Amino acid sequence: MNKALHFLLPGGTGQAGMMLQGALRAAGHRVTILSRRPANAEEVHWDGVHSGPWTELLNETDVVINLAGRSVNCRYHPAQRREILESRVLSTRAIGEAIAAARRPPALWLQSSTATIYAHTLGAAHGEDGEPGGAETGVPETWRFSVEVAKAWEAAALDFQRPETRLVLMRTSFIMSPHRGGAFDVFMGLARKGLGGSQGTGRQFVSWIHEVDFTRAIQWMVDKPEFAGPVNLASPYPLPNREFMKDLRAVARHPFGIPAPRWMLEVGAVALGTETELILKSRRVVPTKLLKSGFVFRYPQLPQAMEELAQRWWNLREPSGSGLEGKRR
Numbered sequence: 001m002n003k004a005l006h007f008l009l010p011g012g013t014g015q016a017g018m019m020l021q022g023a024l025r026a027a028g029h030r031v032t033i034l035s036r037r038p039a040n041a042e043e044v045h046w047d048g049v050h051s052g053p054w055t056e057l058l059n060e061t062d063v064v065i066n067l068a069g070r071s072v073n074c075r076y077h078p079a080q081r082r083e084i085l086e087s088r089v090l091s092t093r094a095i096g097e098a099i100a101a102a103r104r105p106p107a108l109w110l111q112s113s114t115a116t117i118y119a120h121t122l123g124a125a126h127g128e129d130g131e132p133g134g135a136e137t138g139v140p141e142t143w144r145f146s147v148e149v150a151k152a153w154e155a156a157a158l159d160f161q162r163p164e165t166r167l168v169l170m171r172t173s174f175i176m177s178p179h180r181g182g183a184f185d186v187f188m189g190l191a192r193k194g195l196g197g198s199q200g201t202g203r204q205f206v207s208w209i210h211e212v213d214f215t216r217a218i219q220w221m222v223d224k225p226e227f228a229g230p231v232n233l234a235s236p237y238p239l240p241n242r243e244f245m246k247d248l249r250a251v252a253r254h255p256f257g258i259p260a261p262r263w264m265l266e267v268g269a270v271a272l273g274t275e276t277e278l279i280l281k282s283r284r285v286v287p288t289k290l291l292k293s294g295f296v297f298r299y300p301q302l303p304q305a306m307e308e309l310a311q312r313w314w315n316l317r318e319p320s321g322s323g324l325e326g327k328r329r
Helices: 015-026 053-060 079-100 143-156 183-192 211-222 241-252 262-272 288-293 301-315 322-329
Strands: 006-010 030-033 043-045 063-068 106-115 168-173 174-176 208-210 229-233
Touching: 006 015, 006 053, 015 030, 015 174, 015 241, 043 053, 053 079, 063 079, 079 106, 079 143, 106 143, 106 174, 106 211, 168 301, 174 183, 174 211, 174 301, 183 241, 183 301, 208 211, 208 301, 211 229, 211 288, 229 288, 241 301
Parallel strands: 006 030, 006 063, 030 043, 063 106, 106 168, 168 229, 174 208
Antiparallel strands: none
């Protein structure tokens, strides 16, 4: 990007939004956040469903990055299912309707989606033309629910395509960052407690992307008109859970981890108020379009990524001069 642009981020106060805010502002861009609870002058109120004064912002926006959606880290009871689905579909429709009515629509709409849309597989990796999930035999009903949410999410955006606005569906894998509450933070906590063994069979694949490559890939796509439709945001090298957990134990400085069979994970998921799909579904996804375009990942391999993330994870949690280096050795 060679000029300063105006980015509008609905749902931009979540973890992915905070990553993007920092990266875009550091690059000299203007960023406005749409939030249900605006906290400063750079945040504007919206309810995630209806149009309002915020729609006028679209006439001065170059790029919309819609990140709105309720966390899926919960039990899939009927009320939570409704909230998960509606928070994605209704917010996407609101953005689509506003873009369709804009006098000067944005040139690019980057719409959140998920790598969960692909079928569970232990075989060949899914590129953007990969088989969607939902038809697999022998998978839990909760996995089908997640796929149907992903399909409805994307369909809501596709309903509002217009020729002036390029639409990209960001099928994002686990974003790895050292900040509290994210996937890496949760995994590090488990490993430090001796619970960093393989999960389930350990054969299921984990697709992931380092936060630096996540923000770089988004900026990369802004000026490249070949990007439209689904784009996988994932490292080129997904790997089985058992290898993922082995690399995690190495950076957590905890060489032993108790394996967790499926029944144990199911019990733990109930206790923690989450679903085992987040761990047990095999997501083997590769970023075919990004690689074809010449994008070079800064952290393509997991060991390298985890070393960098772990250093910052420790620094965020250890006071200066606490003897961290001795502990890490």
